[in-house]
Amino acid sequence: MKGSEKLIEAIKQQDIQPVPKWQFSLKNGLAWAGFLVAVVLGAMAFSVILFAIQQTDFNMVSHLSHSRLEMFLGLLPFIWIVFLIVFLAVAFYSIQYSKKGYKFTAAKLVGFSALLSILLGTLFFIGGGGHQLEHAFAVNVDVYESLQQRKTKLWSMPEDGYLSGQIEEVSAEYFVLKDFNNKAWKIHYESAFIAPVVRLEKGETVKLIGKLASKDEFTAEEIRPWGGRGTRMRGK
Amino acid sequence: MVVPKEICDRFSELEIIQKALVEVDFFSCLYDRYEARLLRYIKRLAQVTDTEAEDILQESFISIWKNLYAFDQSLKLSSWIYRIVHNQAVSAFRKKKSYGRDEKVTWDDALNASIPDDTSLADAGEMQDIDLSLHEVLEQLPLHYKEVLMLKFLENMGYEEISDVLKIPEGTVATRINRAKKAFKSLAEAQHIIFDL
Numbered sequence: 085m086k087g088s089e090k091l092i093e094a095i096k097q098q099d100i101q102p103v104p105k106w107q108f109s110l111k112n113g114l115a116w117a118g119f120l121v122a123v124v125l126g127a128m129a130f131s132v133i134l135f136a137i138q139q140t141d142f143n144m145v146s147h148l149s150h151s152r153l154e155m156f157l158g159l160l161p162f163i164w165i166v167f168l169i170v171f172l173a174v175a176f177y178s179i180q181y182s183k184k185g186y187k188f189t190a191a192k193l194v195g196f197s198a199l200l201s202i203l204l205g206t207l208f209f210i211g212g213g214g215h216q217l218e219h220a221f222a223v224n225v226d227v228y229e230s231l232q233q234r235k236t237k238l239w240s241m242p243e244d245g246y247l248s249g250q251i252e253e254v255s256a257e258y259f260v261l262k263d264f265n266n267k268a269w270k271i272h273y274e275s276a277f278i279a280p281v282v283r284l285e286k287g288e289t290v291k292l293i294g295k296l297a298s299k300d301e302f303t304a305e306e307i308r309p310w311g312g313r314g315t316r317m318r319g320k
Numbered sequence: 321m322v323v324p325k326e327i328c329d330r331f332s333e334l335e336i337i338q339k340a341l342v343e344v345d346f347f348s349c350l351y352d353r354y355e356a357r358l359l360r361y362i363k364r365l366a367q368v369t370d371t372e373a374e375d376i377l378q379e380s381f382i383s384i385w386k387n388l389y390a391f392d393q394s395l396k397l398s399s400w401i402y403r404i405v406h407n408q409a410v411s412a413f414r415k416k417k418s419y420g421r422d423e424k425v426t427w428d429d430a431l432n433a434s435i436p437d438d439t440s441l442a443d444a445g446e447m448q449d450i451d452l453s454l455h456e457v458l459e460q461l462p463l464h465y466k467e468v469l470m471l472k473f474l475e476n477m478g479y480e481e482i483s484d485v486l487k488i489p490e491g492t493v494a495t496r497i498n499r500a501k502k503a504f505k506s507l508a509e510a511q512h513i514i515f516d517l
Contacts, residue, residue, distance in 0.1 A: 086352075087374060087377065088322045088355070090378060091347070091348065091382070092348050095344055095347070096344065100382060101386075102386055102387070102388040102389055103390070104389065107389075108387075108390045186487035187483065187489055187490070
């Protein structure tokens with residue numbers, strides 16, 4: 085029996101039917117949907133990373149002791165970096181299994197996915213999405229300690245020389261600061277370096293490096309804005 | 321019932337597919353059109369006997385039939401068919417490698433099928449010698465080198481077609497061919513066989 089006869093006989097006898105077209109379209113659609121979702125989630129993770137970087141004063145590193153450095157590094161958004169990597173891997177995996185995915189090298193696919201996530205993430209961050217997402221995550225996920233919480237912890241150790249809070253009252257020699265535990269501090273700032281973006285006025289939230297002078301007095305050596313670089317320009 | 325060759329010849333491959341979706345018998349046209357070269361390819365790649373190659377081809381065509389709607393018309397149909405056949409052959413080759421390490425397959429049957437009918441016996445003998453040496457060297461290469469060399473030099477495919485068959489980027493095809501040629505050359509030289517790839 086000829087090979088083609090055997091084949092047609094087998095198809096007819098076993099009643100083998102072609103798989104419907106919609107199943108292939110669905111599979112391809114799912115691959116693309118998976119790619120898009122992963123890119124968007126990656127973009128969101130990236131926007132939080134940008135927000136965290138914005139909240140971290142890297143020029144503080146030189147001031148920190150080893151144990152403080154650990155806390156400082158704790159502000160870095162490792163969990164979001166892991167999320168970004170995971171979403172990039174999912175995006176890569178999804179697009180690789182799309183119809184034409186094999187045409188591109190792994191490096192190109194990862195690069196393309198990363199670029200899309202970075203662009204979208206930057207837009208999301210500029211729109212304030214990074215901050216909101218991080219906040220929403222902190223509110224809704226019990227085990228997650230928000231950047232603000234971790235930052236507040238780091239900057240609420242006056243005995244170690246770190247203090248933060250909101251300015252309540254300003255005079256020529258000192259100002260009154262209410263820390264995040266609602267304790268009022270008298271801050272001496274005559275010889276302090278004041279970052280140019282800081283406005284010493286009521287309502288301004290700042291972080292200070294200096295020395296504890298008494299149980300409610302602190303001598304500031306450096307005064308920096310609480311929110312990190314560039315936040316004032318967007319009114320945060 | 322299979323469709324006679326003279327009727328099959330009237331249609332292009334895409335027309336055959338469209339007709340087969342209405343009347344399955346037309347699918348035999350596609351099988352007949354590719355049978356000889358695919359059997360030769362399977363035998364070379366998977367190192368199997370005639371019967372095993374036919375079984376692999378049957379399974380491949382059943383898979384082609386099932387996945388007919390998955391065919392992307394921006395590809396050459398031959399590339400898509402080779403892709404499915406290649407995957408079946410590779411999986412048979414791997415199975416054979418893991419279950420039958422002591423089993424030896426001679427190349428004679430495979431070689432006979434690759435020699436055109438109008439070749440004289442003397443020519444055929446010479447071609448067999450060349451083919452045998454070629455296969456001896458090819459057999460020693462890792463599969464990922466062997467497959468690109470076979471597709472490029474024995475199936476005469478371009479980089480784009482090879483990329484579509486193996487589902488790897490064209491750049492990777494080019495790199496792999498270069499490396500495979502070097503590996504092939506050094507193996508051939510070690511055995512005092514001269515090929516001009």
